[in-house]
Amino acid sequence: MIPVAEELGKINHQLKMKGYKLTPQREVTVRVLLENEKDHLSAEDVYMLVKQKFPEIGLATVYRTLEMLTELQIVEKVNFGDGVARFDLRHNDHAHMHHHLICRDCGAVKEIKDDWLQSIEERVEREFGFVVSDHRLDFTGVFNTCTKTNKSECRKKRKAV
Amino acid sequence: MIPVAEELGKINHQLKMKGYKLTPQREVTVRVLLENEKDHLSAEDVYMLVKQKFPEIGLATVYRTLEMLTELQIVEKVNFGDGVARFDLRHNDHAHMHHHLICRDCGAVKEIKDDWLQSIEERVEREFGFVVSDHRLDFTGVFNTCTKTNKSECRKKRKAV
DNA sequence: CCCTTAATTAGAATGATTCTCATTTGATTA
DNA sequence: TAATCAAATGAGAATCATTCTAATTAAGGG
Numbered sequence: 287m288i289p290v291a292e293e294l295g296k297i298n299h300q301l302k303m304k305g306y307k308l309t310p311q312r313e314v315t316v317r318v319l320l321e322n323e324k325d326h327l328s329a330e331d332v333y334m335l336v337k338q339k340f341p342e343i344g345l346a347t348v349y350r351t352l353e354m355l356t357e358l359q360i361v362e363k364v365n366f367g368d369g370v371a372r373f374d375l376r377h378n379d380h381a382h383m384h385h386h387l388i389c390r391d392c393g394a395v396k397e398i399k400d401d402w403l404q405s406i407e408e409r410v411e412r413e414f415g416f417v418v419s420d421h422r423l424d425f426t427g428v429f430n431t432c433t434k435t436n437k438s439e440c441r442k443k444r445k446a447v
Numbered sequence: 448m449i450p451v452a453e454e455l456g457k458i459n460h461q462l463k464m465k466g467y468k469l470t471p472q473r474e475v476t477v478r479v480l481l482e483n484e485k486d487h488l489s490a491e492d493v494y495m496l497v498k499q500k501f502p503e504i505g506l507a508t509v510y511r512t513l514e515m516l517t518e519l520q521i522v523e524k525v526n527f528g529d530g531v532a533r534f535d536l537r538h539n540d541h542a543h544m545h546h547h548l549i550c551r552d553c554g555a556v557k558e559i560k561d562d563w564l565q566s567i568e569e570r571v572e573r574e575f576g577f578v579v580s581d582h583r584l585d586f587t588g589v590f591n592t593c594t595k596t597n598k599s600e601c602r603k604k605r606k607a608v
Numbered sequence: 609c610c611c612t613t614a615a616t617t618a619g620a621a622t623g624a625t626t627c628t629c630a631t632t633t634g635a636t637t638a
Numbered sequence: 639t640a641a642t643c644a645a646a647t648g649a650g651a652a653t654c655a656t657t658c659t660a661a662t663t664a665a666g667g668g
Contacts, residue, residue, distance in 0.1 A: 307634080309646065329625080344648040348624065363529055370624065371654085387577045396575070402567050407586070414557070415591035416548045424583045425568070430576035453656080470615065490655080505617045510656065530625085531655065 290320050299359055314340045315351045319361065319375050326364060326395060332391035364422070366395065385423040389432055397430075450453075451481050461519055475501045476512045480522065480536050487525060487533035487556060525583070527556065546584040550593055 297316055298308040319327070326392075327335070333348045340395045352373050355361040362376045366388060387396040407418045458477055459469045467536045469477075479496045488496070494509045505567070513534050516522040524535045527549060548557040 305645095307645075311634085311647075326567075344647080344650095345559055346626080346649080347647055350646085353626095363528070365526055367524070367532075387571065387575060397579075398575070402570075403584075406563050409563075410548065410559075410586060413546060414559070416550075416557075416586065416588050417586040417591065418586045420587040422583070422585045422587075423564075425571060425577065425579045425581040426581040426583075427577050430578065466614095468614075470664085472616075503617080505619095507618080507657075508616060511615085514657095 288348070290317065293320055300347050300360060304358060306354060306358075307333070311336075311340060311343050312351050312354075313345050314343070315348060315443075316360075319355075321372065323375055326371040328372050328375055330370070332373065366424070386425065387429070388424055388426050394429065409434055451478065454481055454550060458521055465519060467515060467519075467590055472497075472501060472504050472508050472513075475504070476509060477516070479522075480516075480534065481589050484536055487527070489531040489533050491531070493534065527585070539585050547586070548590070549585055550590050555590065555593070 294313065294316060297445075301312075314336050315332065317339070318332055322335065324368050325331070325400075329345075329349055329352055332352065333343075333345050335349060335369055336343055352363075354363065356363045356373070359376060361373045364372050364374065364386075366372065366386070385400070385402070386396045387398065389396075390396075403423065407421065410416050410418055449508075455477060456482065460514065462469050462473075464546070467473075475497050476493060478500070482506070483496065483530055490506075490510055493513065494504075497504055498507060513522065513524075517534070519526045520537060521536045525535060525547075526535050527547075546559045547564070548559065550556075552555075555576050557606055564582055564584065568582065571577050571579055
């Protein structure tokens with residue numbers, strides 16, 4: 287949707303502001319994230335995709351890059367309780383405004399871009415003296431249309447965490 | 448608040464229904480959870496507390512017990528993104544109705560018992576054909592009163608997951 | 609009291625993530 | 639351009655929570 291080059295320029299600028307460099311490894315990593323905005327990629331997913339474009343890269347570098355991007359709020363680290371962290375680019379215009387529907391049967395994760403929590407956040411601030419900077423809202427349940435083999439969005443189930 | 452013996456009886460009954468036995472190890476584990484309802488204990492926390500009452504118990508047993516209790520919906524497994532799963536007893540009357548305020552500065556976690564999401568869940572069902580069986584709502588931000596040394600609720604910060 | 613099955617224990621194994629350290633890169637200054 | 643120095647990288651070791659394994663034990667039904 288948004289031209290990759292333009293996004294890259296913005297991100298490059300953000301890194302520079304904080305004294306980081308946009309090295310080739312980092313650029314490839316960001317590109318992969320830009321090209322896979324729909325998915326919630328794990329670090330390992332990102333690593334494998336990055337490796338196709340930049341075979342010499344090390345796993346640790348990918349982790350370090352994702353960590354840095356998380357710190358700079360360029361990506362968001364989410365955790366669906368399956369033992370792996372997942373990373374999503376965080377567009378300013380959508381920041382703070384997406385929730386998840388997680389299907390108990392097939393594991394599909396649907397993302398909803400909408401902010402339903404404005405009024406609740408105001409209430410939290412009023413009643414608890416808590417200034418909200420971010421939130422997370424996930425629903426677990428079942429899709430009416432779930433076929434239990436919903437391969438399209440399905441991800442293998444794991445036990446951990 | 449609620450007599451421990453009574454709660455234990457209820458839980459014992461729930462286990463029996465599903466063909467599980469309330470072994471001494473399991474009973475001690477449940478007792479620890481009952482006596483520490485305020486905290487969000489990690490498996491390791493539970494293990495250390497249980498060990499005081501039942502020193503021969505093994506870590507794996509605690510993990511298995513917590514897993515079983517989670518399956519039976521007697522406890523809820525939550526994850527604050529610090530790399531460890533935490534476990535809370537789930538009272539029927541409060542089930543489905545607590546959210547968290549997580550302080551970015553001191554790490555304190557405040558629990559809110561209230562259900563603010565009723566209307567949102569109805570909307571999800573209507574608009575997305577998704578039947579909600581559980582939800583999770585956490586806010587990250589800062590307490591106005593945060594002293595950054597809020598030891599009372601503070602938990603050591605970790606990096607992972 | 610025996611038998612079958614579930615439950616337990618200790619320790620090994622796993623898997624994601626982080627750390628270490630030797631090496632490389634890149635910008636900056638001489 | 640060469641020298642310099644901090645930041646960044648790569649490979650693999652280390653860590654840590656969690657799960658698995660195999661051998662042992664306990665408990666309820668006949």
